[in-house]
Amino acid sequence: MATVTSTTTAATTAATTATTTGTEPIAPAWAARLAYAWNNSPSRAARVARRCWDGRGQALPLVRSDSTSGEVSIAYAGLPVGEINLLQLLEHQRDAVAGPTAARTRSTVRWRDLEAGRWPDADLVVVGAEAHRTARLPSDRALLAPFRVHLVVDVAADPQEQQQRISKRERWEFRRNRKRSGWTLEEDPSPAALEFFYHRMHVPTMRLRHGERGRSEQLSVARDAVLRHGTLFFVRQGDQRVAGALCHRSDAGTLTTRLLGVLDGDPAHYDSGAFKAVYHLLLEWAGTHGVSQVDLFGTEALLSKGIFQWKRKFAPRVVLPPNHFATKRMYLRVVNDTPAVRDFLVANPLLAQAGAGFEPRYFTDARRPARLQVSAQCPGLPEPRIVDLDAWLGAS
Structure with a gap:
């Protein structure tokens, strides 16, 4: 039992370390999957084990x-x-x-x-x-x-109904910006696409947007745990990928946004609305691919946090994390x-x-x-x- 505990703790440490430099220790696939499960598994056994571990000590x-x-x-x-x-x-x-x-x-x-x-x-x-x-x-x-809480959007079967749930201002801005930029959504879960997304989009975005406060999954976890049970999307503007999202797909079918970013972390892709377009296009994709829920992922419970205020515009339910x-x-x-x-x-x-x-x-x-x-x-x-x-x- 002591050996298992030691391994789990090491995996947990690796999985929760902020990755803003793009460098990381090499970890085998089994360790990445174990680390991700320790932090994210919805199974009762994993949650009980974690509750016992985190509740110990005086x-x-x-x-x-x-x-x-x-x-x-x-x-x-x-x-x-x-x-x-x-x-x-x-x-x-x-x-x-x-x-x-x-x-x-x-x-x-x-x-x-x-x-x-x-x-x-x-x-x-x-x-x-x-x-x-x-x-x-x-x-x-x-x-x-x-x-923490998660913000979960229930996807309507009717695309028009889904659009009407989004705030009026947000709908208008997306339509205007989409017309200007001609965005389309591309799905590419290949290893090469993940390398491009992680190093050219996710890491630069985390570094430039959050600096020392940035925190994320390591590449080994993104590859061997998230992508293994999910997929990768890109927002294309002409022949260029300008934003992306790595998503996990649960056994129940919920699509969860896990890692996001814009090309080279360039603020111009925020100004153009490309980052926001990721969410709009994912909801459209979900409606045409039988996905009933899109989990916009977690945030703290302070209403003043900017990410809560923006994601709220998509009419999500506020739920405890899975x-x-x-x-x-x-x-x-x-x-x-x-x-x-x-x-x-x-x-x-x-x-x-x-x-x-x-x-x-x-x-x-x-x-x-x-x-x-x-x-x-x-x-x-x-x-x-x-x-x-x-x-x-x-x-x-």
Whole structure:
């Protein structure tokens, strides 16, 4: 058993390392498939094994993040993947309120201290962990949100009906840009096409769009795990491939976008709408090839995140991920009630856990109106709940 655990851990590390340089250690195909399954398998056995692995231990790694202004310090405790996903996103959203991240300091914290309300020294404490563990944390001045969510489009049998579900503005822009550029969709799952897509599209796009924050699958995982059970699409403009998407196909038939990119990461392909065209053309392809669902893949539960706001225009349902992330939660605790913390909360409405579903939560007080222009409108989501910060935080 120890040998199996060691192998799985090594595979997990390889699969979750950000790939922005295009270089990677050579890994055999079996290791790539194992790593991908460890992170993405929807099977009950894999999810139970991952839940047990991620729920072990009594000490948690702790990262404190401070901004240049010294306001809105964030302490993240929990699963290391949360430092890559949750903490980086919160730092990015904090930039507009308190300035860029100045420093991170590392230590550890014990579960029993968190459960007793002995908080790390920070304005906000965020814990990323299995749901059964976050459920034991104090509930005052705190909320629970999903660790990640997926945005899934139900494909209509009628192409016209599918088009009508997309936001009016988005439809109009795509039609205009398609007429200008003459885009077509090409399917090519060949090894040579994957090499071209990965090195000329995906890696440059991740590097230029996200820099050090970029994270992705390694080429061996893309080749031996994703493409092996999926396919590769390109958006063509004349005789040139200008954008692409590597997609996974589940046993149930769901098509999931996994890796994307534009040629050489060139911002001109964003300006022309070619990147957005990937999603429009994939939905058209799905409607003519018997695909009932297109999973636009995962994102964090902050409504202010740009990718959530854009994908929302395709009328997706918000669901828990089909993998181990389904049982993980983000716990957010306000330790210090300051003007800058309130500014941050109001600027970043989120999807909170509400029973088996989600509830959009918007924050407000007498000086700060709820940021309702950051829409949460998606099929199946309830009306937003407006949270008065004075009442929630116990202010006088």
